[in-house]
Amino acid sequence: MQLHCVSLEAVEPSSCELDIKCELHHVRLQRPKLLKSFANLWRRLMPYASERKAINQLIDLVTPDVVWLEFGFLGHLIPMIRRKEIPVVMSTHNVESYLYQMEWLKSFSAFQRIVRLPFLALNRFHERYFFRLADKVVAISEKDCMYYRHFIPEGRLSVVPNFRINDFGAVPKLEAPSPYLCIVGSLGAFQNYQGVVYFVQSVWPRLKLRYPELLLYIVGAPPRQDTPQATALRDLATGSPGVIMTGEVDSTIPYVKGAIASVVPIFDGSGTRTKVVESVACGVPVVSTTIGAEGLPFENGQSILIANSVQSFVDSLVALIENPELGESIAARAYKLYEKDLGYEANKARLELLLGVR
Secondary structure (H helix, E strand, O other), X not given: OEEEEEEOOOOOOEEOOOOOEEEEEEOOOOOOOOOHHHHHHHHOOOOOXXXXXXXXXXXXXXXXXXXXXXXXXXHHHHHHHHOOOOOEEEEOOOOXXXXXXXXXXXXXXXXXXXXXXXHHHHHHHHHHHHHHHOOEEEEOOHHHHHXXXXXXXXXXXXXXXXXXXXXXXXXXXXXXXXXXXXXEOOXXXXXXXXXXXXXXXXXXXXXXXXXXXOEEEEEOXXXXXXXXXXXXXXXXXXXXXXXXXXXXXXXXXXXXHOOOOEEEOOOOOOXXXXXXXXXXXXXXXXXXXXXXXXXXXXXXXXXXXXXXXXXXXXXXXXXXXXXXXXXXXXXXXXXXXXXXXXXXXXXXXXXXXXXXXX
16 A cells, blocks of 8 residues: 655655555645735635645545545645545644634734624535544544544544654754753744743743853744734843743754753643653653643643643743753653654554554
8 A cells, every 4th residue: 555645835855664555745835926825715615726736736645545635724625636546534733713813812913803703604514524534533532533433434534642752862952051941832833932932921021030151052943024013022032031032943843852841831732742742752851831732641749730820830940940850750751652653653553553454
């Protein structure tokens, strides 16, 4: 069997090692030269001409047995692939309609909410219409799966958690001038942006007062430069001593491996956080909100530290800074759970079962 995955965001081809031929094809597409909002609105309903051409050419070239669509926003491609009588697996990563609803409620003005109301409805329509046409729908958490059960038959739903092959052994850790914490995530995503602003404004000053040499690395692509969020975040970081924004980097792993702790101040979202899994795979303790750790098998006080308030963030991070042995024991217990539930071998079996090759 050949499994061919399609991503419309990444650039370089890669592969994975299942007991089937598995190739990952990346297709960079050019959007129509319309106003971006109208282009995105159209994309919720049907593929662009460039998408149709690129995907048809790819399918004709590789003649796959299965097409795996990575990320829920590609649901509109399902009908054109099914017309070629090829089974489709829709891998969702998040409930996109929920994420957009949270952003719509918390990040936009009243006027912007009125203008963007059609997107709110179309995101829900996109999931409820197109996902039902897929042969399999993959959620990465049981909570997400509960949402999809409202409109997708149980037999076509599977849960495969975020997992990460631990190939970090040869990656050197960052040699920073002082001990540091790190926050990883694309700041263009509102839940990551919201969490970073909360932490830098409310938690960081209290830690910096206690540990003047402590640094905070914020690792990930910034918001688009033409947005108020980009300006606000840049001003916030500039006015906060010890905060270093790296921008987009080739790999987050060196920053994570060298940190005292990986901080996940996420208060909205669905799915599970790859940044938590990567941090655990690197042997670094994680301090996260309840939502940031949702859907993962880690227990507060044993394999992760949960913090949902300013004081609990400060207390948890002070404990790790003052007691390195605590961090080592938490990271070790988390790593055992990672190997059992979130490592390559466990999820290789899940994927092979999902694709019917076991």
